Amino acid sequence: MTFTEKYAAEIEGIMARFPHKKSAVLPLMHLAQHYYGYMSREAMEEVAAILDLDPTHILSLAGFYTLYYEEPVGTYVLEICNDLACALRGADEFVEMACDKLGVGVDGTTEDGLFTIKTVMCLAACDRAPMLQCNLKFEENLDEEKFEQLIARLRDEAANGRTPPTVVEKVAAYAKSTS
Amino acid sequence: MAYILLRHRDIENLHKLDVYREHGGYEALQKAIDEYTPAEVIDIVKASQLRGRGGAGFPTGLKWSFIPKGPGEKYITINSDESEMGTFKDRELLEYNPHQVIEGALIAAYAVGAPQIYNYMRGEFMDIGYHFEEAILECYAAGLLGENILGSDFSCDMSAYYGAGAYICGEETALLNSLMGELGQPWAKPPFPAIEGLYFKPTVVNNTETLANVPPIITNGAEWYTSMGTEKSKGPKIVCLSGHINKPGNYEIVMGMTFRELLFSGEYGGGIPNGKEFKGLLPSGGSGPVITADALDAPISYEGLDVYGSVMGSASVVVMDETVDMVWAAMKMEHFFKHESCGKCTPCREGTYWMDQLLHRIYEGEGTLQDLDVLKSVANRIGGRTLCALGDFAINPVLGTVRHFSNEYEAKIKK
Numbered sequence: 001m002t003f004t005e006k007y008a009a010e011i012e013g014i015m016a017r018f019p020h021k022k023s024a025v026l027p028l029m030h031l032a033q034h035y036y037g038y039m040s041r042e043a044m045e046e047v048a049a050i051l052d053l054d055p056t057h058i059l060s061l062a063g064f065y066t067l068y069y070e071e072p073v074g075t076y077v078l079e080i081c082n083d084l085a086c087a088l089r090g091a092d093e094f095v096e097m098a099c100d101k102l103g104v105g106v107d108g109t110t111e112d113g114l115f116t117i118k119t120v121m122c123l124a125a126c127d128r129a130p131m132l133q134c135n136l137k138f139e140e141n142l143d144e145e146k147f148e149q150l151i152a153r154l155r156d157e158a159a160n161g162r163t164p165p166t167v168v169e170k171v172a173a174y175a176k177s178t179s
Numbered sequence: 180m181a182y183i184l185l186r187h188r189d190i191e192n193l194h195k196l197d198v199y200r201e202h203g204g205y206e207a208l209q210k211a212i213d214e215y216t217p218a219e220v221i222d223i224v225k226a227s228q229l230r231g232r233g234g235a236g237f238p239t240g241l242k243w244s245f246i247p248k249g250p251g252e253k254y255i256t257i258n259s260d261e262s263e264m265g266t267f268k269d270r271e272l273l274e275y276n277p278h279q280v281i282e283g284a285l286i287a288a289y290a291v292g293a294p295q296i297y298n299y300m301r302g303e304f305m306d307i308g309y310h311f312e313e314a315i316l317e318c319y320a321a322g323l324l325g326e327n328i329l330g331s332d333f334s335c336d337m338s339a340y341y342g343a344g345a346y347i348c349g350e351e352t353a354l355l356n357s358l359m360g361e362l363g364q365p366w367a368k369p370p371f372p373a374i375e376g377l378y379f380k381p382t383v384v385n386n387t388e389t390l391a392n393v394p395p396i397i398t399n400g401a402e403w404y405t406s407m408g409t410e411k412s413k414g415p416k417i418v419c420l421s422g423h424i425n426k427p428g429n430y431e432i433v434m435g436m437t438f439r440e441l442l443f444s445g446e447y448g449g450g451i452p453n454g455k456e457f458k459g460l461l462p463s464g465g466s467g468p469v470i471t472a473d474a475l476d477a478p479i480s481y482e483g484l485d486v487y488g489s490v491m492g493s494a495s496v497v498v499m500d501e502t503v504d505m506v507w508a509a510m511k512m513e514h515f516f517k518h519e520s521c522g523k524c525t526p527c528r529e530g531t532y533w534m535d536q537l538l539h540r541i542y543e544g545e546g547t548l549q550d551l552d553v554l555k556s557v558a559n560r561i562g563g564r565t566l567c568a569l570g571d572f573a574i575n576p577v578l579g580t581v582r583h584f585s586n587e588y589e590a591k592i593k594k
């Protein structure tokens with residue numbers, strides 16, 4: 001099944017929100033990335049085909065906006081904020097600890113393909129640092145122990161194949177219901 | 180004092196429509212439609228002296244008055260991009276008091292005659308966007324969005340939108356480009372969005388918090404609103420407090436309160452942790468110059484920091500104690516601007532690159548006196564020469580820290 005087939009209703013709902021279909025491009029890219037894991041060639045070509053756009057336009061958007069991954073990433077992308085306000089509360093040390101625990105560097109993916117660590121700019125959660133987003137879900141007021149618990153929970157989730165809907169899917173479901 | 184904006188802290192479950200309505204919700208919209216013409220609504224907002232909470236402080240009523248009168252394709256765009264370092268106020272409103280934002284946007288739409296509203300949220304807000312999406316659904320079900328709102332002949336639609344990670348999309352023309360499916364890069368004004376905005380039609384872009392101020396203004400009147408605040412800064416303001424502070428978080432204040440009270444009063448920040456001394460604070464995240472202890476008695480207001488060479492901006496107060504290395508802080512902030520420069524104009528693209536490089540070199544003890552001079556002269560050559568204000572923001576980490584802490588730079592210069 002392609003992404004276009006699986007999310008036909010969501011795609012229609014998203015496009016119905018705008019008088020010009022080009023406006024649907026970022027939301028469709030979010031959904032395509034969710035389906036393919038990253039902004040693969042297929043993902044870009046499908047979005048381009050749905051919206052009658054040149055695939056090179058999708059490529060340039062994927063390069064411009066940081067939430068699109070141009071290379072494959074792990075099942076769980078851990079985006080840790082180490083911008084100034086968080087760094088004042090230990091975010092740089094937290095990044096180091098997280099990398100050590102998972103045995104990867106920043107932008108690296110664990111061998112089992114489960115986790116990618118990235119560092120990102122302010123996520124509007126500075127009062128709850130150290131913090132991260134895991135596949136865009138906020139995880140806040142963290143420390144070493146809570147990070148270990150998070151990783152254990154995610155490992156368990158993945159091993160048992162019961163991954164709850166991601167926030168991208170949840171949001172797309174609203175577009176479906178309002179179309 | 181009861182909250183005006185963060186009312187969900189007084190009222191449980193305010194994000195639900197029935198609770199919001201039990202507490203006077205959508206009565207302001209009803210009043211605007213029943214009792215005032217669109218032009219009168221604009222006059223009331225003008226008289227309230229409400230100024231934009233997105234950073235620039237532009238008078239809101241005046242902005243609305245620039246939109247051509249009469250029917251036609253026009254748009255209201257809520258700016259919920261909220262990506263300035265240290266800022267997390269719009270997030271709290273979207274999450275816990277979304278109806279007040281929607282009601283404010285609807286009043287704006289009624290005032291300028293716009294049949295469509297978009298809320299542009301940063302992509303990283305998808306996790307909290309569902310409260311806003313739920314609120315929109317509730318409004319449609321209750322006749323507060325769609326055709327003939329509250330039985331009147333005013334009709335308006337609204338939907339949520341998510342960006343994809345780009346600070347520059349908070350700049351209004353970049354935001355509109357992004358919403359049109361383009362790269363999020365600003366355009367040179369004019370044309371201003373009020374004349375040619377979304378899809379080249381008249382468009383109001385207002386910050387989330389700005390719009391949340393509108394319903395209480397309509398309900399209580401302009402005079403009530405102007406009774407709060409300073410000469411040029413009226414009403415309540417949400418201040419985001421972070422960094423080295425005992426009680427970080429959002430605080431709703433009346434403009435005019437001093438930074439000292441915000442930081443040290445037990446009701447607010449509660450002082451600096453671990454008995455450390457205060458060193459400096461960033462009043463508007465990374466985009467305004469740092470201020471030091473001599474400015475602590477300045478009022479938190481649009482004009483209060485003029486004499487200290489800084490700005491309130493979106494009131495994202497990042498506190499730094501005595502242990503902070505200011506060259507390191509500047510380097511962190513410049514890294515942000517280098518990363519977020521959209522690359523459209525040369526002074527900003529190249530300048531942020533060089534400032535980032537030079538700060539790294541100096542921080543690591545590899546910088547020479549000449550590097551320090553180059554750093555300052557690069558910064559001085561960017562201001563005022565760029566397409567959008569990001570270029571002007573990007574020099575503040577350097578100029579602010581050099582001004583107050585030049586000794587820290589000098590101490591790092593290679594001997």
Ligand SMILES: Cc1cc2nc3c(=O)[nH]c(=O)nc-3n(C[C@H](O)[C@H](O)[C@H](O)COP(=O)(O)O)c2cc1C
Binds near residue numbers: 260352
């Ligand atoms: C680089 C840059 C980033 C900005 N980011 C935001 C933002 O995240 N949110 C916001 O409301 N305004 C932001 N602004 C200001 C907007 O351009 C615009 O002035 C504002 O949304 C107008 O709304 P207001 O009058 O209600 O404040 C930014 C401006 C610049 C230059």
Ligand code: SF4
Binds near residue numbers: 571
């Ligand atoms: S000043 Fe910077 S962010 Fe603004 S348009 Fe120029 S390059 Fe882009």
Ligand code: FES
Binds near residue numbers: 084085
């Ligand atoms: S600086 Fe990390 S969330 Fe704001």
